[in-house]
Amino acid sequence: MSEKLNDLFANNRAWAEDVEAREPGFFTRLLHQQTPQYLWIGCADSRVPANELVGLLPGELFVHRNVANVVIPTDLNCLSVLQYAVDQLRVRHVMVVGHSRCGGVMAALGNVRVGLADNWLRHVQDVRDRHREFLDRLPAERRVDALCELNVLEQSRNLCRTTIVEDAWARGQDVAVHGWVYGLHNGLIADLAITASGPADVEPAYEAALAALHRRFGDG
Ligand SMILES: [Zn+2]
Numbered sequence: 001m002s003e004k005l006n007d008l009f010a011n012n013r014a015w016a017e018d019v020e021a022r023e024p025g026f027f028t029r030l031l032h033q034q035t036p037q038y039l040w041i042g043c044a045d046s047r048v049p050a051n052e053l054v055g056l057l058p059g060e061l062f063v064h065r066n067v068a069n070v071v072i073p074t075d076l077n078c079l080s081v082l083q084y085a086v087d088q089l090r091v092r093h094v095m096v097v098g099h100s101r102c103g104g105v106m107a108a109l110g111n112v113r114v115g116l117a118d119n120w121l122r123h124v125q126d127v128r129d130r131h132r133e134f135l136d137r138l139p140a141e142r143r144v145d146a147l148c149e150l151n152v153l154e155q156s157r158n159l160c161r162t163t164i165v166e167d168a169w170a171r172g173q174d175v176a177v178h179g180w181v182y183g184l185h186n187g188l189i190a191d192l193a194i195t196a197s198g199p200a201d202v203e204p205a206y207e208a209a210l211a212a213l214h215r216r217f218g219d220g
Pocket residue numbers: 043044045067068069099101102103104105
């Protein structure tokens with residue numbers, strides 16, 4: 001085993017000891033149940049570690065990550081996480097979290113071939129094409145971050161349209177969908193205000209968030 005990997009195990013032992021020292025019995029309590037209130041659907045990018053960014057401990061945040069935080073109704077991996085989180089864990093909030101300067105979004109925007117992920121990023125290109133006129137009006141250097149945010153809005157709406165979220169709302173379950181974006185340059189999360197707590201919220205929230213995005217990027 002390389003020295004670098006030994007470092008990881010040493011770090012892990014130090015972390016576990018630290019957690020246990022601050023809160024004796026922490027791990028044995030988690031054995032019995034997890035009761036997270038939140039499901040985070042974010043990008044796989046190593047610079048966006050979900051728990052750390054929002055200061056939550058093990059047991060407090062259910063997480064699904066993929067390249068460019070895509071939510072599509074044919075992805076059984078994402079849907080399985082979503083269904084377990086909503087139906088079994090009964091999380092109260094599901095947030096789609098994009099981030100600025102996202103490599104997946106950059107590749108999609110510029111038609112850069114990166115490999116197998118090209119097929120996955122086709123979904124982000126669909127977002128690009130839907131908002132092509134707006135993106136074309138922006139200065140080139142603003143387009144990536146604009147598409148990062150547009151992608152969050154579209155994926156949040158996709159999330160609202162899954163049978164899992166629709167069924168939860170139909171039976172009166174209290175679960176809200178949010179769209180956030182994380183700034184790599186300053187470590188801060190911004191709420192894109194596309195929050196929906198029921199089916200009637202979805203389109204008005206989407207339209208308002210899109211209009212706000214256009215204003216933020218100096219358009220419309
Ligand atoms: Zn990313």
